[in-house]
Structures are given as C-alpha cells and as structure tokens.
Amino acid sequence: MAKSSADDAELRRACAAAVAASGARGEDVAFSIRVAKGRGIFEKLGRLAKPRVLALTVKQSSRGEANKAFLRVLKYSSGAVLEPAKLYKLKHLTKVEVISNDPSGCTFVLGFDNLRSQSVAPPQWTMRNIDDRNRLLFCILNMCKEILSYLPKVVGIDIVELALWAKENTLTIDNQVSTQDGHETSVATQTERKVTVTVENDLVSQAKEEEEDMEALLDTYVMGIGEADAFSERLKQELVALEAANVYQLLESEPLIEEVLQGLDAASATVDDMDEWLRIFNLKLRHMREDIASIESRNNGLEMQSVNNKSLMEELDKLLERLRIPQEFAASLTGGSFEESRMLKNVEACEWLTGAIRSLEVPNLDPCYVNMRAVREKKAELEKLKTTFVRRASEFLRNYFSSLVDFMISDKSYFSQRGQLKRPDHADLRYKCRTYARLLQHLKSLDKSCLGPLRKAYCHSLNLLLRREAREFANELRASTKAPKNPAVWLEGSNGSGHNGSSADTSTVSDAYSKMLTIFIPLLVDESSFFAHFMCFEVPALVPAGSPNVNKSKSGGNDADDDLGLMDPDGNDLKPDSTSAELGTLNEALQELLDGIQEDFYAVVDWAYKIDPLRCISMHGITERYLSGQKADAAGFVRKLLDDLESRISVQFSRFIDEACHQIERNERNVRQTGILAYIPRFAVLASRMEQYIQGQSRDLIDKAYTKLVSTMFATLEKIAQSDPKTADIVLIENYAAFQNSLYDLANVVPTLAKFYHQASESYELACTRHISSLIYLQFERLFQFNRKVEELTYTIAAEEIPFQLGLSKTDLRRVLKSSLSGIDRSIGAMYRRLQKTLTSDELFPSLWDKCKKEFLDKYESFVQMVTRIYVNEPIMSVAEMKEVLASF
Structure with missing residues (x-):
C-alpha cells in the first residue's frame, strides 16, 4: 500500500509554516493530508480537480478556557509553496456526508452551520483512497469528541464499519521527536489513544442500543402471535397499572416539586440580577472597545507615518546620490588633458557620465521623479557636461589625426625611394590611434552625431598618406622593373622577325602588378577593417579569422594587434549585427578614405599593357584571384577597386584584340594575295603565348578573344579569296590547311579552338571538292555532261526510250567515248599537271591528287553503270581498267 500523505512529516512542517506565516499564534497542526477539491473520483479528476491540503489545528487557550479546533484549507502558490486559503471553526461542523454519487466512496462534504450563503453548496473533497478518507473523518470526530464534547451527524457511511476500521487501524496523531542520532520517530500519546477508544465506544454503543430496542420489540411481538384479544387485554391492563403507578408517583413527589419550584424562583431572581450586571458590564466593555479601537487607529497612523518617513528618507538619499557629481570626474570632463597617461581617467569619467545620464531616465528612474525640479536641473547640468566634453574630445581627435599623418608624410623614410621599395607599415599609426578607441566608443554612446566629422577628418588625413604611399611605390616599382624597351607587335602583315614580340620575356611586368596587389590589397582591407572598428561602425568583421584568400603583410606585426577589442560602456564585448543599417554609411566613408588610390593601380596596368598587351591575361587572372578572396560586404571599396581593375584590364585587352583584328582586315586591301596569309601562322604563335599566360584562370576573356580573332581571320580570308574567282578555292584550301596544321596541338x-578547327576543316573540304570538280569537268566535260543529260531524262521517260532521243543515241555515245577516252593517259596527265601547277604548297598536292582520283573514279563508275543500264551491250572501258590507268600517276 502506498504511503499516505497523512504520514508525511514534510507536509506537516510546510502546513505549520504556512499557518505561522498567516499570523496565527499558538496554533499547532494536529493532522494534515492532501485532498482534491472537485467532483469525481481522485484518479479521474482531470482539470476539474484542484490540489489542496486539509489541516486540523488546535489552538491552546492561555486563560483556562477550552481549546479551539480549526479546519484549515491550504493551496499551492505559483512557486509550489503552501499558503492559507480558507479557515473553518470545527465547533460549527454539523454534518459529515459521504457523496453517494461517487462509487469509490472517497468524496465527502463537510457541512457548517455558519456559512454565509446557504444557497451555495459546500465544496466537495475527494481523497486518494478509503483509508485516507476514514483517517481524516476519524480524526475530525476525535477532535469533536475531545475538545467540543459532541459528535456531528454522519450521513452516507456505515457507523459500524467505521468503528471496525478504527479498531483495525488505530489512528494516532504522530508527534515527531528527534532522537540523539538525528532520526525522527513517531510517538502516540496516551490521551490520544483514550480519545480514540472513546469515539469507538460511542459509535459502537449507538449501534448496540438500536439493536437491543429492536430485539425487545420483536420479542414482544412474538409473544402475541395468534392471541390478539388476549394480547390487547393484557396491554390495557398494563396501561391502567402504569397510569395508576404514575399518579401515585406524582403524589409522593409533590414536596420535592415544591422545593424545586422554590429553588427555581431563587435562581430566576439571581439570573435577573446577573443579567442587569451583564448589561452594565457590556456597556462599559463597548465603550472600552471603542476607546481601544481609537487608540489603535491613531497608533497605526503614527506607525505608518514613521515607516513612510523612513522610506522617503532612504529614497531621497538614493536620489541625492544619483544627483551628486564627483569632483574628479567633473574636472576631467570640463578641463582635463587628453594625453595618453590621462586616458584611463577620461574613460572612467565617460563611463560615469553615461551611467549618470541613464540613471535619470525612465525606467531606471521612477516616473514620479522625472518632473522634479532637482532632477530636471541635474539632467540639464549633465547634458552641459556631455556637450562640453564631446566638443573638446572631438577637437582634440581631429587635430591628433592630422598631426599623426603630417608627421609620417614629412618623413621620407616611410615611403619607397630610388632603388628601394618600401612596404607601407601602419603598425605605429594604429597603435597610437588604438589608445583612443575606448574614448571614441564612449563618444558614440554620449553623442552619436559627433562621429560624422571625426570620421571625415580621419578619412581625409589617412587618404593623403595612402595615396602618397601608393604613388611612390608604383613609381619605384615601374622604375625598378626590367622590361623590353620595344613593345611587342602581333599579327602585322610584315614578315620581319623583329616585329614579333614572342621572343621577349615580359614576365617581370605581371610580377610587378602582382606585387602591387600583394602589398596594397591586404593593406587596404586591413585599413578598412581598422577604420570600421576604430570608428565604431556596428558591422561584421571585414577579414574573417584564418581566411586563406588574403595575403598578410610580412612586416605588419602580429595580426592580432588589429583587433581593437572594443567594448560597450557596460564592459561587454560588442557583437556587430550583420544586417546593420550602418553598412551603407561605412562604404561611403571607405570611398572617401581610399578614393584616388586607384589611379596608381591604373598607371601600373597601362604601363604593363604598353610593354606587352598579352600580359593583360596574367594580370586579369591575378585580379580575379584577389577578387574571389574578398567576400566581406563591408570591404566594398576594395571589391570595387578590384572590379574596376578587372574591367580596365579587360578593356585594354579588348583594345589589343581590336587592333589585331584591324591588322588582319588590312590584308583584305592588298591585291592578289596568294599562298598562306601571314596572320595564319602568327595567330598560332599568339594563341600558344596566350595559353601560357592563362595560368588556370577562367577562360572567358581568352575564349572571347579567340572567337573575335578567328571570326575576323575567316571573314578576311573569304573576302581575299573572292577577289579572284580563279584562285579562290586554292587560297581557301592552302590557308584552311595551314590553320589546321598550326593549331592541331592546341585544338x-x-x-574554343577545337570548334574553329572543325569549322576550318569543313571549309577546307568544301573548297577541295569545288576545285577537284572544276578540274575533272574541265578535262572530261563532254563525258560527264552526256551522263548528266541521260540522268535527267530518266525522271521523265522510260529507260528504253532514251537511246532514241535527239543527241543521246548510241552513235552519239560512241562519239563521246571516242573523244574522251581515246587518249585517256594524256587527259589524266594533263589534269595531274594542272592540279600541281595551281598549288603553291607541295605538301598539299599528294592528298589533293588522291581526292581527285577518287572523285574521278566515282564519277566514271556512275557513268559506266548508266551505259550498262541504258545502252545495253555497248562496249566501254571498264572501271578496273580505269583504276589501272589512274594508278600509274
């Protein structure tokens, strides 16, 4: 069986604490148990049940009066702490009724006769089990019997069963005592056991008396069965006897009655006297109670006034403490120095001023104090202190930034000099600025509008330094770079080797550009990051920790030095918001900070382009890699600079491609171009050089250049070929073949080159087909013209009717065969010599002659098949014989 909550010592102590907290004194908790206030059995209460604790308490009387018993209802607060809910006096308990609707028998109602509203049903209490119910009811009956000397009416429960249960489960109210070893034991007092036995006896005696009366009545009834008249007569006799006995009894007791009546009269007179005295005492007591109430009321008012005065004094002391301005802070804010040794004092003064201003604002200050004259005057004084300090600090910082940069610019050792490239080093500058980082943070907290002029002053000063460093570095970089003096020229029509720039090594040009980016791009990113943090922009970090894409300066010192470690006035680390609205303002400030430095980068790009335009490819790849490394949105100017450099390099390279296309198109104006055009092999050299410079970058730039150059080359070749129709196919054949031979490996x-290689191959095949067909028809025109006429007629008339057509008879066939095939060796020899004579390249002749023989043999085989089909049994040279003739050439 689960342990009952009535045995829970912790619950009893919690109830005792709750009763004591309610102000009840001398009240002991005799019994406590958990119940549920609701309707239904305990296991199915659900949300209708409200957990409560019923506690039986006894208040010991100190004046010899009877003890008082109470029934307290306690509930659980939001913190799971017991607190009093209701209080019932046990002397008003008139009825204990077990609800018949609950089949478990665990729900009951306690009826009190002093309830204010009898129309409202008393609350129902539900126990966990029958044992808990019996323990609670039995304890209530015990108290009623012991303290009040009466038992309430019990309804809905068998009294005999309750008495039997009480015998089996002797109910005791445990008193917890502590032994020497600290353990608690339960002790039942002898008085409690006697009370228990008394209640049991009362309950059992009531039941026994009822049983005995019933048995006597039944015995009497049995005696009269079957003798109704005798029984009636007997009853009448007994009634007469009893009446006679009663009359006699009354006569004998008359003196006693007289004595009793006299005593009653004396008692009545005494009671009247006592009633008069009680009325007098009652009147005096009522006046005394009124006097006492008046005195207590005055005392309560005085006590409340005293408490209020004490609280008011404490609040005024706190308010005066807030309004007091420490002398040392006032001196620092109004006239203190901003030297490095005094910065700690200034920061402390700023922190105090910020806290003081906040403490005088709602909700830090009670709204009832806001409109007080002293508070308003103190707020005005603090605002004046804030304005004075912000003005002094802003003026100092503007002058400080300008003096730092002027000192560095005046010292030439900071910049690159002739014969010596100087890497910019701003470690000392940042260290000196970092001294005032906390001051700027507090200035932002005090007056955010003062940061605008300070940011402009810093940007203006540092912009002069950065532009001077970039200009001196770029000038010395170009002066110290060894590069060819004559610029490389590509795709010109002249065959002079001196104009071909492929032999000159211009790698130093792209190395110089790479060095420029390597030195200044990380510097600009670091300056942007330092500026964003130093000037209190709430934006994400510009350079993520451990980023592999950004080259670090070798002489810039430890990277951790750039971490300002800024904190807010409360000492907490700042956590920038990636969606901050200040991002746009930061990029505008960075534009002002770094504007103008791009001109030195442009100068290096233009210088490299003049030396070797193809170096634009390498520079484009270098710029692309740096651009992919700039992921932070706040480094907007650096990304824009790299985008502009990439665009400028692309424009310069496009200009070079346009000039190369212009050089190619100039070949069109030259008259009677024969052989291989000069730009065909030069393009192969140019493409090889371009592929050397690409170095793994994206191919868009070079593929566009290939497309434009090759399209211009093919278009110009076609125009040149069309200028002389007689040699058009020869020009196309030789140049397309040269294009394929020179670009075979690259394709x-x-x-992209593979696509143009296939295009050149198709154009070459078409030109070969046209040229070979013209040679064959020139030598065997009658033979294949006759074949074409016959083939055309086969679509309109029957094959057996063709020999009877005009010009297509067998006689005409014999004439054509005689004129075309009689000297076949000489005719093929003439075709061989004509093909050899038209070509300027001996390398192409064997393949073209093979194509010519194959084409001629295919046409002749078609002619033989036509003759065999149309002109049956007509003699003609066989295809095998023709192969033998062709094989001899």
Missing part, C-alpha cells in the same frame, strides 16, 4: 586541349 586538342582548347575547346
């Missing part, structure tokens, strides 16, 4: 690895 295998470059998809």
